[in-house]
Amino acid sequence: MNQEHDYHGHPNYVLTWAGLVALLVVSLAAASMGHKGLALLVIFGIAAIKAGMVVANFMHLRYEPRLMLGIVIFGLFVGLAFFLGVYPDIVPIPAVLAR
């Protein structure tokens, strides 16, 4: 293997996996919470944390130059721009807010 590939380290992968499984259990437990809005916040918050753990530790993005992170953020930004741009056409805005 070429030496140039070796600049990133190897975090504890098994510990990362255990953390991901623990978060999966927490998110399943959160689904049964009485407050639906809070449950959704917890569920999707946990999904974001899990995604961050996979990207940082399994995909080693934490060791890459910031520009690499920028490439991924650009993709996310395009998705967000689509969401916000189309939102007023798809989701009816309450008359009170539209005035």
Added chain:
Amino acid sequence: MTSQTVPFDRVPAGRLAMWWVIASEVVIFGGLIAAYLLDRIRHPEWAALAQHTSTPLGALNTMVLLSSSLSAVLAHQAAQRHDLAKVTRYLSLTILGGATFLVVKAFEYSNEIHHGFTPVSGLFWSFYYLMTGLHATHVVIGMIALFIVLLGARKGLHLHRVEMAGLYWHFVDLVWIFLFPLLYVAK
């Protein structure tokens, strides 16, 4: 991040190319998920339809993909150490994880279709089959890529490709991390 210590020109071309692929895939799945979210906000009644997706099977598949991601990254670590036996073992486990995922998904599809929930049963089910179907297609592509890499890696050839195929596989896992709460948990 420790990124400021690594200049951009030290990033291997293959790895950079794979991240470009992943960024373009983020746009594809991001657009699809955004479209689903918009319609989900517009149709609160979809929560009742989501009751028909199997959370236990979705959770099982999440476990399977998380575990296959672990074996993929362990294969990458073994490749850096030139431990060919471990590379072969971990890549095989990753492919097995993908196959298990597809079997569980096929069982789910069969059960849902048996109950009358097909891709033309309504917009929710159209989104469900499109998103999970596109994801399953990526799983199949990932398995093929991993298998091709495995054929070379077990002989010690092109070991850097283990990382590239692994990056793609982690992305497949990443997409599922969001599809699972969207389609199975948020009810």
